[in-house]
Amino acid sequence: MSYAHIIVILGPPGAGKGTQAARLAEATGFPHVSTGDLLREAVRRRTPLGLKSKAIMKTGQLVPDELVSQLVATRFEEGTAESGIILDGYPRTTTQAEYLEKIAGTTRPQVLHVAVSEGQIIRRISGRRACVKCGKVYNVHFLPRTDEQCGAPCGGELVQREDDREEIVKRRIRIYLDLTAPVIGFYKSRGQLTVVDGDLDVDSVAKQIAELVMAGRASKRPAGREQSRSRRDDCV
Ligand code: AP5
Numbered sequence: 001m002s003y004a005h006i007i008v009i010l011g012p013p014g015a016g017k018g019t020q021a022a023r024l025a026e027a028t029g030f031p032h033v034s035t036g037d038l039l040r041e042a043v044r045r046r047t048p049l050g051l052k053s054k055a056i057m058k059t060g061q062l063v064p065d066e067l068v069s070q071l072v073a074t075r076f077e078e079g080t081a082e083s084g085i086i087l088d089g090y091p092r093t094t095t096q097a098e099y100l101e102k103i104a105g106t107t108r109p110q111v112l113h114v115a116v117s118e119g120q121i122i123r124r125i126s127g128r129r130a131c132v133k134c135g136k137v138y139n140v141h142f143l144p145r146t147d148e149q150c151g152a153p154c155g156g157e158l159v160q161r162e163d164d165r166e167e168i169v170k171r172r173i174r175i176y177l178d179l180t181a182p183v184i185g186f187y188k189s190r191g192q193l194t195v196v197d198g199d200l201d202v203d204s205v206a207k208q209i210a211e212l213v214m215a216g217r218a219s220k221r222p223a224g225r226e227q228s229r230s231r232r233d234d235c236v
Contacts, residue, residue, distance in 0.1 A: 002076060002105040005030065005084030005217055008091070009209075010184060011114035012236045013172045014125035015198050016205060018137060020114060021088035023206045024213065030084035033075050035068050035092075037135060060163050060171040062092060062179060069099045076103045084217075092180045097187070110216040111187040112209060114198035115235035118173070125169050129158040142202070177236065199235065 007024065009017045018034055025032035039057060042050030049071070053063045062068075072090050079085065087109075091097040100109065116124075127141035129148075133156030138145055150156040163172065187193040196208050 002103060002107050003079040003083055003085045004081055004107060006087065006100075006104055006107050006109040007084065007213060007216075008087045008100075008109045008111040008187075009089075009114060010111060010180070010187075011198060012116065012121055012176045012180075013169060014121040014128070015114040015116045016124065016202065017088045017114055019202060020205055020209055021086045023202075024086055024209055027210055028084060028086070028213065030086050031075070031078075032086045032088060033072065033090070034088040035063075035071060035090040036088070038071050039063060039068070040135075058162055058168075060168040060175065062175060065093055065095045065099070068092075069096055072100070073103055091183055094182050094186050097183050108190075108192055109187075110213065111193045112212060113184055113187075113193055113195045114205065115195050116198040117234045118236065120199050121173065121236075122169070125164050126166070128164055129160060131156040132159055133157075173236075181236070197235075 007030070009021050009024075011017050018036070021032045021034065024030070039049070039053050043054045043057065044050070049067060052067065056063050068090060072087070075085065087100075091100050123141060124139065127139040129138045129140060129145075130136065131138075131150035131152065131154065133154040134150060134152050136150055136152050137143075138150075138158055145151060145158060148158050150158060163169075184193060194212055196205060196212070198205055200208075
């Protein structure tokens with residue numbers, strides 16, 4: 001079974017995909033499926049997938065397509081003709097995009113490209129901290145916690161992700177430009193892509209996304225044209 005609404009949130013590392021996907025999940029009730037979170041959980045639990053992925057993720061490389069696509073396919077088995085799903089961090093290669101076409105059946109994913117400038121990427125990633133217990137994400141620049149503990153009831157310690165070190169972030173951005181940017185072209189040529197101005201504050205980005213998703217659910221857009229809110233040359 002597939003989903004009636006498939007929302008794909010694409011963008012470079014640190015663009016705010018996870019932040020926005022969580023907000024959208026709250027607003028729509030759709031499940032938020034982050035392949036990065038699923039893989040990190042597999043690493044934490046030392047599952048066979050986690051053991052295969054750990055070293056790859058640590059160096060900022062992509063986990064093989066077939067392993068990640070299998071994770072997503074499992075979630076699609078839970079889909080129904082009425083429900084929706086929010087994909088964060090998938091697809092990330094054209095092979096994954098083609099696989100998604102297959103499992104999506106007759107549903108055309110609505111693809112939102114959260115475009116941000118490189119300066120914002122570095123600032124957001126360098127300031128990101130995540131709770132070791134519940135995974136909630138903070139930022140020392142934008143969403144600080146003075147006590148360095150999670151504000152959720154778990155009260156977990158806030159730490160920097162291992163792949164958020166500067167040299168690894170540079171590699172992740174290179175990989176994004178080489179392997180994920182072509183996915184943008186893939187959806188653009190099918191008229192399924194909308195560019196969102198991700199440089200704005202969290203609420204403003206969330207507002208753009210909520211409006212686009214509401215419009216997308218109300219009426220399926222005609223194919224053939226990229227829709228852009230505020231495309232800028234310095235954004236990736
Ligand atoms: P993944 O976890 O998906 O990493 P990513 O794509 O590099 O994205 P990030 O999680 O770094 O950033 P984000 O865009 O979600 O930003 P966030 O909302 O946290 O993947 C990790 C690894 O897993 C990959 O490198 C790969 O190895 C593997 N993997 C995952 N999926 C895969 C796939 N499909 N195929 C193969 N391998 C895969 O925000 C960042 C920070 O900025 C936060 O602190 C947040 O609070 C803050 N912030 C967010 N929005 C704003 C805003 N508007 N203004 C100010 N601050 C903001």
